[in-house]
Amino acid sequence: MAGRSTVSSASPLAKGFWARAAARLGDFFPRLNVRRMAVIVRKELLVLLCNRVSRMLIIVPPLMQIVIFGWAATMEVRNVDVAVLNYDSGRWSRDILHAIEGSPTFRGVGHLQGEGQIRPAIDQQKALFVLVFDEEFSRRIDRGEPAEAQVILDGRRSNAAQIAAYYLERMVAQVAAATPRGEAMQSAAAEVPRLDIRMRCWFNPNLEFQWFFLPNLIGMLSFMLGLVVTGLSVAREREVGTFDQLLVSPAIPTEIALAKLVPGCLIGMIHGTIFLLISVFGFGVPFTGSVVLLYLAMLVFAAAAGGVGLMVSSLSATQQQAFLGAFTVGVPCILISGSVTPVMNMPLFLQHASQLNPLRHFTAITQGVFLKDITVAAAAVSLGKITCISIVTVGVAVWMFRRKA
Structure with a gap:
């Protein structure tokens, strides 16, 4: 009997609580008419x-x-115009220029006649970068010495210039691999085990x-x-x-x-x-x-x-x-x-x-x-x-x- 009285006394309080909660929810979420x-x-x-x-x-x-x-909208670099100042008369600079002209990334190669034309080419955005070969470029390669070429980038288009410079670096590396020194290094490397890295892009090959x-x-x-x-x-x-x-x-x-x-x-x-x-x-x-x-x-x-x-x-x-x-x-x-x-x-x-x-x-x-x-x-x-x-x-x-x- 005591247990029943407790339940019966608590029941009105519980009903009152749930009634008030339902009323509040009803005020906020009333019955909608579709x-x-x-x-x-x-x-x-x-x-x-x-x-x-x-x-x-x-x-x-x-x-x-x-x-x-x-x-x-694209992050790719295409139709790039390049200017070249070539003081070298050897074959290696010509091979690099032929690789640039044959690449779909580069649209045109303009030839400069002197250093005074470098600034106007960059300022007027006629070229994304200027590639400069000195007169000893091919001779150093033939002698097996390190050879350098200067690349002057347009910093106003920094992202495109960096990507284009990376493309150019890959082309120069391919041409360098064809030099006598590069072939000798490749043959020497072929005698020892080497790591073969092959890249694969999932979902977007x-x-x-x-x-x-x-x-x-x-x-x-x-x-x-x-x-x-x-x-x-x-x-x-x-x-x-x-x-x-x-x-x-x-x-x-x-x-x-x-x-x-x-x-x-x-x-x-x-x-x-x-x-x-x-x-x-x-x-x-x-x-x-x-x-x-x-x-x-x-x-x-x-x-x-x-x-x-x-x-x-x-x-x-x-x-x-x-x-x-x-x-x-x-x-x-x-x-x-x-x-x-x-x-x-x-x-x-x-x-x-x-x-x-x-x-x-x-x-x-x-x-x-x-x-x-x-x-x-x-x-x-x-x-x-x-x-x-x-x-x-x-x-x-x-x-x-x-x-x-």
Whole structure:
């Protein structure tokens, strides 16, 4: 009996606690009316697609960017112009020049007549570097002595100049191996065991830059679209004067906020599909993974981008502020996502901060789906992080929208 009295006395307290908790959850997550949300979604899509300027801004720039980036964005060094000042009349300098002229990396070789032409060639960017041979270059090689050639690089294009200098160094090494001294050293080295190193690049055997960049571009453009489309929605309502009318409609603020997210997600998914088709069929990037996994990640990622955009929109009073706020948030997220530069090369605090960036984890999934045939189990960690970020961003965005409403 004592036990029964204890349970019966504690039961009202427990019921009161759970009743209060349910009431609080009901206040924050009220029962949503899908029909009212669909009406708001339809209105948002009509505003975006029926306006000629908005339609052009949504469709044309992203397509232009993926085509332009696919052809123009490359870290490879091609079509390099070279200037040569050759005081040597021997065969070895001519062999090096023939190797340069026959290489697809170098476009043209200009011959200078004196040292006074070196500075104008570099200043006017007529050549990426100038190669200088002295008059004793071939004679030293024939005598078996060390021979040197001077290379003057254009420091304004430091990355391209260093890569081109590396190509030149490889050519000079090949020509040096054909000299009598080089042949003697090779024959002597052949008598002792030597280490044979053979390089193999997994997932991208030819080191095609487009294979690396275009999958990342899907995430970058979809992220910016989600930010801009969702970010401008609430600010446009305030600027036009229809925001108050929307609030007095039968839809509650939570339904309005969630409905504002849907158009951005739909447009992001559509553009992601277009980018996928252009990358695979237009640029020949291999797609080896699961389409279902890619679209699942794309959907969750679009929700996260829309949540961030809705937060920016809730803080903005005009469309100009929302547009600038979207770029203020979007550009740093792209830079620390690993889409452009490796995350491991960044300072440690930025590496930790990038874990909060949904674009970093979506980039890992897109690269895995395109090139590595990544499994669902391998992508589960990145997909879980995007899901957590999406839940937090959408929840905070809805809360901020309700506070502003």
